[in-house]
Amino acid sequence: MPGTEIDVVIVGAGVVGLAAAARLARPDNTVVVLERHERHGLETSSRNSEVMHAGLYYPAGSLKARLCVEGRRRLCELGARGAVFTRRTGKLLAACAPEETPKLEALRAQGLANGMEGLELLGRRDAAARAPGVRAEAGLWVPETGIIDTEELMRHYLLKAQAAGAIFLWNSELTAVERAQGRYRLSVQGQDEAVAARCVINAAGLHADRVARLAGIDVAAAGYGLHWFKGEYFSLRRPLPISCLVYPVPAAHSLGIHLAVDRQGRQRFGPSAFPVDNLDYDVDAGHRAAFHEAVSRYLPDVGIEDLAPAMSGIRPKLSDDGSFRDFVIAEESRRGLPGWINLVGIESPGLTASPAIAERIADLLEWPS
Template identity: 45%
Template sequence: MTEEHYSVETVVIGAGVVGLATARALAQAGQEVLVLESGAAIGEGTSSRNSEVVHAGIYYPEGSFKAGLCVRGRQLLYDYCQARNVRFRKCGKWIVATDSTQLAGLEKVQAQAACNGVKLVAIDGRMLKARQPGLQAFAGLWSPETGIIDSHGLMLSLQGELEDAGGQLVLHSEVLSAESVAGEHRLVVAGDAPVILRARRVVNAAGLGAPGLARRWGGLPDTCQPRQWLAKGVYFSYSGHHPFESLIYPLPEPGGLGVHLTLDLAGQARFGPDVEWVEQEDYQVAPERAAAFARAIRQWWPGFEADRLQPAYAGIRPKLSGPGAASADFRIDGPETHGIPGLVHLFGIESPGLTSCLAIADKVVGLLE
């Protein structure tokens, strides 16, 4: 078959929430933008398999991308949703210590949040029970800036504004390989016949697929092809009534934030995610994992009824550090990192990627300018 050749000014690879936010920002900045998505719809990966929480910016190391982009992105996101009628609710969350041995951990979380410019309110167990009936905890921290969001509604809004600004989205368009040479990027795109796209600027926002694509990128230094680990987390929904109006989080655990209670915009409770290190993408939810969830939840909710847990869905965190290692920061590799003009790779965009999406987009625009 004969190769088809096309040229475009800017390509964004991946139509998750970060890819769409970035493509929108580039299109609104006056660039001709084409978004290539390997799947059949937008946001089928990590963007639609998470807690849909708008994070305050509490846990991340001071000065990290995660801290700065989360804090800035959170306010950008609330303002965006307010202006465009994307559904959200600033419901707040409780971070709880279930006994006195966890008080030091709670104080550490509060100190880290303060370093990031996020204020948390400490409260003792008696006042906590009065504020949040049904919750049993020794002490807690209140985060008023935490919320929940309709992530699919957000992505549809971003897609609409991308297209209003002249950008285009093409589904079923996997980028098989790429090469950067002489100030141009050459992408090989899957199709009935090979399609060769030439672009002046490219953003690799392929989520779980971003590191693999980097390894197939001619001209990219080995140091800019990071290893990725996959941390699977499953969620269980809770049928019927519950007493909570805010999110409930235990202290963080290795690999994640622990099995916590989140709410959807209709008020239904769900629990998760746990952490399971896997070798490949697997989105099955094993019903037997509910037993471990129940043990964790009963530590702070005595009225919990295990038979009301139902398997919901699973997600995969794209980790840049493996089991037992400290959580790695986002990697936003622009020309100053790899030496290639007009190219940005986004690696390890796990939580708080949803919260940070608009701030990440602004960062990428700046690197490409």
Template identity: 40%
Template sequence: MGSAERLTYDVAVIGGGVVGCAVLRELSRYELRLVLLEREADLAEGVTKANSGVIHAGFNVPPRSLKARTNVAGLKLVYELASTLGVPHRKTGKLVVALADEDRPRLEELKAQGDRSGVAGLEIVDEAAIRRLEPLARGRWALWSPHTGIISPYEFTYALAECAAANGAEVRLESPVKAVGVRGGLFLLKTPRGEVAARRVVNSAGLFADEVARLAGIDGHRIVPYRGEYLITDKAPGLGLGRPVYPVAPRDDPGLGIHVTPTLEGNIILGPSAEAVDDKRDVATTREVAARLKEEAARLMPALAGAPLIHGYAGIRPKLVDPGGAGGFGDFVVEVGEAPPDRPGRPEVGSELQAHPGPDHGDDHLGQGRRR
């Protein structure tokens, strides 16, 4: 076997967040030569690192959208997968709280939306049920989602990558893709650590997925970075929160509202805010937003008003501008295409949690010794 053949991969995955590592782990169950290219010095350094760590049920997004379909399908898989990989997680349930009677119709809309998407167990509950489910929360009405949970997103990402590596996949850090070419039916991905040749490419580059797509000649997508600031409480007596508590977010809110979420270690996360920024790496925190986080969180959980805080941080979330020009933000995008010989084309673009190989790599190619 020549060196050129040894350096040709069946699939190259761009991006070492939770999506890229989930794609890599799923493909590693098959007899494929795989490589993941991550621009940072470690995995989970982008969107995956700084978020609420919530396993969502799928009622917040429009029915029949790709987001809804993958969310509902992924919910059925994630708990079993996290258990298999030994990732800390807990099914907690979640409350979306209406502080006033006039907000109840919005809860009914969310429930109907979730019902149409196949989200199981959704229920509108009253104030007494809120107190029973979460004694520290306050509200007139709430949407109860029993299958929502919490997870350590970075530990999940590491476990997915470690499983893929045990199955023979390669992970390259500090390897941002700077250019994409095509020669001899192969994609050529130029990185500071050398060129990678691959028959297929999965673009799961998160905030930078639109920039990677443009390198391959795909110009129709634009990601807007939204900064979300958080605060985290110290562990303190009387501050035990059992499950995430969310507000009824306004329809024009680009996020889900400032909420409170328990961590697996016993702290409480307040946030996030949602602010469009110009710089995809702008993770600054501000006094003004910190004050707003404390005020909004205390409306949901008054005991947080004087809670000791130990840290503040921010993360950036990608919002895909609606490519149809209808305004607002668009659905997930998965585009599949072949590159014409020796000229730029469209690599496979994957945004789903689980990736499936092509027709020549069916289940009969699952190799003995492949893990999980």
């Protein structure tokens, strides 16, 4: 591989890098994926709620809104073809106090602006009928939300990319970038010779700001600096008779501690949101009481002893004060880096949006379909 001239190098084999590889790989092009771990998806892409978001929360016209809606549509198609497990569970947003109900109306209006269908405002009794055991002043029913098997999705992208000729280099961390003779010369840990590439996709997730810095970008001036926010999950020891997802009204840094369910029907609550400066994924059992407090607002019968520490993930956020920041998906010719695409701040709904993000990358590179 070293010494070979490559059309596209993708840095990072999370769900977004894999989706990009599946979209860009073609027999007549060389696509190489550099991944610092020994396999794909060991960071954020395997540490999330596995929810296919409907697209309710994001300002109309934002990349998050548009790519979420388009990504979900594409994921549902994969599900319908049997390529990947998906299930349309629907979700109930529960307003637990009278002052929260106007937020449901605002979210409904936002959802309608984003093209959502079937949104329904519910009274107390109908909310409880959708999700037995839920206590809410009012609810918003979002029928288009669902779940997906993320590992299966990543394997689908991986196999599709490999079948089209993409090469995956595991244990291959990008450590330096030089620009010479119209190419990017990429140094990879453990390899003596640099890899030369015409285009580079920075899909490095939590490290996307560092990779942008390697390319010579002033990350602070560009507004690409990332803040890591950890989210913990607690699983439920005693299953609840609820088949949909249940969310509170959203909090500042997250969508709130919600009830999620996976393909096997296992239920868990999460994620919380607090800033961290390292990749420690341990769950602090001492956070159980705070979880219980958050959950019992809408599910009062869940006892603290029903909650067991489960897993965690870390969000790459562009804002540390809870304000909205859109995904950065930027071709960097204006910074003197033609063919270099930065994907920064790909937090939720990045999983849902992954196939649409890949399509956007193809558009930016004017890549054939």
